[in-house]
Amino acid sequence: MDRRKFVTHTIAGSVMLSAGGVLLNSCKASKKHLTILHTNDVHSHIEAFPKNHADFPGLGGLARRAGLVQKIRKENPNTLLLDAGDIFQGTPYFNFYGGELEFKLMSMLRYDAATIGNHDFDNGIDGLLAQLPYASFDFLIANYDFTNTVLDGYTKPYKTYIKDGLKVGIYGLGINLAGLVTKKLYKETEYLGPYEVATDIEALLKITEKCDIIICLSHLGYSYENENRPDDLKLGKRTKYTDLIIGGHTHTFLERPTVVTNANGRGILVNQVGCFGVNVGRVDFYFDEAGGSAEGVTISV
Template structure:
């Protein structure tokens, strides 16, 4: 019997209702998860200034672990049951808190926060494995690292796992940790063997998937550049929560004049069409990451949105954390209030200033190193005006800004926050060719970073110096970017700049980290014909400030970047 024309609208309506029902059921199968994350804490137990240094009572203050606790709990409460709270490493080192109390205060205070997992950073090895083991023995949250071979370091047996599986909303979520494979170049990792990041993550992720895990999160301390590569290669990973490069990812205009390197989250699309979200939230507790990710019923990432939250003074400090900090703080009071100098200018490292070009904090530090060389000469029989006419430090060793407010007071704690690593200022003898090689290496990664970051150029291993004038042309190929180098003469009555001679030998003041080949500057270690170990960097700075305060260090064009 033929259908009536009048029945067609009814059939169409029925089909529409079925379609809407199916769509609703699919939506009901979606899973929304909130990820709150912190990276590169660096012992910022107390609030900081805009550049990560000590907070002045008369200036704007941000972060501190008590604000992290308040905001993390607020975000977690708002998320309901479907949340994760993750820590992407580098909890050690960076302030007088760590210099005095090491792992003890770090474990005690971090244990008060509801972490679901953490990974290790390179600075967790600053006191070698012996300084890390008691921390791992005393924390109450899972530590995950998948790319460490500990076969030659049995002290770490049973101290961490490759991954942890957490159930939220009926979904099994695998969190797999990994560190920068080149960590031995920048840390005292002893006999540990670091494996490929992507291969290690993929191997553990496949195992978890076979065990019924729905979602894979990489918890990384490898930096944004490596995380992009990992996201493109590992088919199983859905989200990477990162650290190490101190990268601010932010969608829109960031608050407090910070520079965002890219949007939040960075999305990487694999050849298969699978999408991976990457997040990171700067460093030093200034921001707390807040990602909202939605997955379908098959565990495929549908969307990822959010932004880091600025922890300014509108965020209250958690009273329980403040109470727990008080006994430790009492032991620091003398160091935090001891005046060691004054500055009339802002000594700037904010927004990665010291990785983008010349910065006055780098000039200040190397100026003090160069002054130390002149002082040493006055106590020797040398006919030179200085023991070394060149002073060099690495940008990664400059850890915070110092503000000129509060009458420009510089405290001992400020100084330790800027230079926390207890390096010595050594003298090495190298040829001009070796110096040129080091300068080229310091700017050899510009293409990689420029192509994947917004804003100004960024040099991962940029060197800072006194006694050198350097022109860098990033339009040239890698290995040919240092187009002009002048050096202060040493055997002269009036110091002046002369062209660098590749075959001449030069005494150079460097910190012990560089002298030992740190940051992969192996040429300083392998090509130096001599090395004289000097005083600790902080002591050198103390003497310099005693003679030359107030500090009025500026920029003088010693580094010219053509782009």
């Protein structure tokens, strides 16, 4: 299916840069504050790592993440909680429950949206569909065409959210499954070029939906040396309206978001917080009469 037809069918100035942050132009006024919390590649890690673990001693776990999210929501009720994919696979919890527990717990934490990673197909497209009733959050994926599969109609390319009077548009992008996932698992899912889809969706969110902030949930990977392989840094350079790319897949640990100059010469943020739920990313957007700014940090759980 042609990408532009798919998008239509499915959805019927200069800046100053600083470490981990950017200054934005804003059409909104007077002291607005949005907080974005995000995870990626949690891989069914429900419990914290043991204190004697070689890499992540005592870190992670859904209970600790829940406490952190609750604390930040009390500080700023205008908070969105997002995930960049690979929710499944990695512990016996997935082997036994098939993803049910992961989705139930994420729903209890009140995740707002997630995109789909390659490991989320590990029990096949039918296995993923079977667990969707346990998820109370949105699955956003713009470059997978599920028209000829059982997932048709169960995902959205994007969704908009209103927080503190700001309209936030969020869209999702997935990695090419061919050669990464067995064909029998994802069946007739059609992969569409992420750069082309992203520029179509972000323009729609900015021009038609009139979003103040645009966020991409990406499971492409942070960066590859192969120029022909899509990644988040290359994506950031090609987009015009996306303000934040939240990434996954490569398990990249960033202390702060990377600032990338986009196709309009504006600085945007690209972030990823490793894997296994040991970190939560936080990005804060601030707007007042003078304009807007964004800054981010990684928080150990």
